């Protein structure tokens with residue numbers, strides 16, 4: 550239980566009382582939490598909420614990430630992963646067989662298959678329908694968590710149909726869930742500078758709402774620590790919270806700290822480890838209707854992700870096996886972790902590891 554006097558001395562007694570009573574925090578409360586001179590007090594409050602929701606459980610999933618192409622028409626200025634054309638050095642495009650072979654090479658069958666890629670200028674919706682059908686046939690028990698809302702918008706545009714119809718067609722061949730990427734920061738004045746060509750906030754949120762209507766659960770993200778302000782972060786969290794009030798379809802929020810290598814985007818003041826932790830803590834406190842907060846070890850590093858589990862996060866993502874988006878941008882984490890490594894890392898923090906599926910149902914360990 551966070552100590553009352555400490556919060557009174559910091560001028561945060563009202564926020565503490567609201568959190569203890571399970572009441573919603575306002576954007577102004579969020580501003581105060583970001584400005585609080587005692588970040589440990591903010592972390593403590595977030596840890597209290599995380600423990601109230603999930604006890605000492607630290608979730609993880611046995612998953613695989615696959616990127617089918619890095620060729621992308623969008624040219625986001627922060628993105629170190631994308632290439633403009635197939636002829637450019639480092640560009641790649643996998644065939645369906647390549648994707649199946651990559652997954653077959655993993656040590657054990659995945660419970661979740663996470664597929665995202667660039668918005669390729671010619672790959673058609675039919676290609677992605679065939680990809681999903683092939684994945685479903687080969688791994689019928691895995692959850693197919695594929696394609697960001699930005700990719701859905703791109704497939705729909707190439708096909709000349711609505712995003713709702715695109716989602717329905719993909720669901721028909723096995724799509725179970727959308728990952729949370731592409732949200733970045735919703736404010737138009739920031740999107741103009743970091744991702745001017747891709748879906749705006751309205752489109753990203755509309756597509757997630759459509760997915761939720763169709764019974765497709767989704768995750769959501771925020772890319773922070775570039776040129777956005779604290780007010781932009783809070784606006785972003787508030788817009789996610791509003792959609793969740795309407796649909797209830799978000800499963801997990803993933804705060805993504807911006808990694809600066811190989812990027813055209815100049816960042817005046819790179820993030821500190823403490824900024825990362827405070828942002829994760831404030832996210833837990835603001836997003837009172839989103840059940841899970843992910844400490845994505847790939848972008849955070851394993852040690853910072855372990856610490857984040859005491860600053861509001863409850864999930865560690867998973868085995869991953871191969872990751873490109875963060876590593877192109879300077880991520881220093883390894884490519885993948887085994888289940889036993891994850892178990893040992895989470896136990897080592899004094900938490901109880903729990904293997905889950907994509908919807909956070911507990912699953913019996915296979916090994």
Ligand code: V47
Nearest residue numbers: 627628728729730731768770772805806807808878
């Ligand atoms: O959309 C791109 C971000 C996202 C950089 O839903 C960067 O379970 C930091 O969304 N530094 C893709 N971030 C990753 C993603 C994700 C990851 C894990 C789990 C889930 C999930 C979703 O990565 C992109 C973009 O926001 N990104 N470049 C960078 N330099």
Ligand code: SF4
Nearest residue numbers: 621623624625628631
């Ligand atoms: Fe393309 Fe996604 Fe990179 Fe933007 S972030 S350039 S949409 S791959």
